[in-house]
Amino acid sequence: MTDIDVIVPVGARTDDLTALHRRRSEALRAAGYRPSFTYVLDGDLAQARDALAALARSESDACVIQLSRRFGETAAVLAGFAHTKTEQLMILPAFEQVETASLGRVLDALALADLVTVRRHPRCDSVWRRCQSFVFEAFIKHVGSSKFRDPGCTVHALKRIVLEETQLYGEQHGFLPLLAANVGFKVVEIDVPQARRDAARRFQPPRSYVHRLVDILSVFFLTRFTRRPLRFFGPLGAACMAAGLLGLAIVVVQRLLFGVALADRPALILSSLGVAVGLQVLAIGLIGELIVFIHARSMTQYRVREIIEAGAQVQRPKPVLISQAGAAD
């Protein structure tokens, strides 16, 4: 039996937590693991709190953390993580997203990877929901260049070091696999059938789509350009400025050679705007480069696991600040 700490961030969407807890606990025990669940209540959720309080009293393998207000799923996961001890961890949503019986298989896959992420497959969602997921996933795939196919699925099994070293961003921790892979961890994706209950969920408010979009953008920027901001701002600013200078050149040449009056042309304003905006974007990129350069020596991009030499084997659990986007950019 291997001990496993399970972190469950509890937000607005929950199933019957008592029944779910028993099913999950049983499934993991059947697969040869000894789970202990940490529920993190993200905000003031009276109903879920009552259910969990009863659960924590009756079951020995459940504990509950109450956050003082709503901080978001990512913060909840990290708050739960601070209370865990085992080398291998699992993060599960507070509702049944994939078939509970397969959870053991997800943990088993951890033998070959640092993080195991799950794709809900086969799915039993409605056509409308599947269309939405398709668009969202295509976005993630191309904009964030992610090879993971189901960022909406928040079932993860991972080694402790992954959460210690990966900086999490955004509202959802669905991007954890992408961020972890970016830092250099080995991430695998396995297929697990979607739970029937998950398919029957209600319509999501428009706000959640805005949050998703913001997440996509921040992940896009943070995974690619944090080390080299000029790679992002440089081409953008240069293109803008080149367009502006070209426009200026055209109106000036037309004034000098063909006598087209310069002072009456709106194209002049537009070109000036191009030059001004282009320079500003470039300048922001350069400020970014300057900041990275100044702080480069305090941003170690690696972590030494151990040093092996004749005689002694030195363990070095040296805590170092890790930043994003090191290995892959």
Added chain:
Amino acid sequence: MTEVSIVVPLYNEQDNVARLCAATHEALAGLRRAYEIVLVDDGSSDDTVAVAADIARGDARVRLVVLARNSGQTAAMAAGMANARGLYLVTMDGDLQNDPRDIPLLVDTLEKGHDLVAGWRMKRQDKLITRKIPSRVANWLIGKITGIPIRDNGCSLKAYRASLMRHVPLYSEMHRFIPAMSSIAGARIVEVPVRHHARQFGQSKYGLSRIYKVLLDLISIRLVVAYANKPLVWFLKMAAVPAALAAAFTAGGVARALDGQYSLPLLGSALILTLAVGFLVALGSLGELAKHLARGDVVPLVTAAAKYSKEDLP
């Protein structure tokens, strides 16, 4: 006391490790200097760690630094250098394409009073289209922009003074630009021709290099090294372009206004460009702030290089 540290980043090199160590020992047998080999495992997924650990446990001259995850070649090199004890550092690829027999020559050259000795693969054994041509273009660009025409920035076989490397920030893909950065700062750099072999085992890990990234990185390195101590100057120079345009448009607009004609495009353009000048000055001040918040010297490279030229000449 260890004089020479040979830093070798390894990524999936299980077939090469043992041969690499043997070849290095053989090459350095005549050197008559205390040396160590610092192997750095960069999160290999094969048996590299096991093979290298066996060697390291049985040989006092070999140390193995195991990284917790794959971190990239620059980071692996930085890790190796941080854990090396020698006065001179030699970096080398783990795939046996560099020849350890060149190491004594590099170290001797360093001793003659240079800060950095770069290897130059004169007869390069790689594919022409995917490797040699992009690297030619990249090297030409680096030479043009830094003014130091190093012919082979991509060659991993290089030797440095350890005290120089303590001052060079290694991040992103910076290992490629160590000579460029050091040269901008005034370090004494020489190039020596080295041998190069075709790959024997395993697969090559680098594809077609992306020229535009190299170009952007270079521009930023050049500017950052030159201006990191005076960001405001840098932004004032940038502001010269919109300032000149704004002045010209204002003059034109005022001249027309005196004629009794009111020109929105001229005055509007002048206004926009003046705002851009203000914005750049504000950003420059932000740069000054960032500089002041950083502790110590922002460009210690310059001081490091200047120090050597006085002390270390034979």
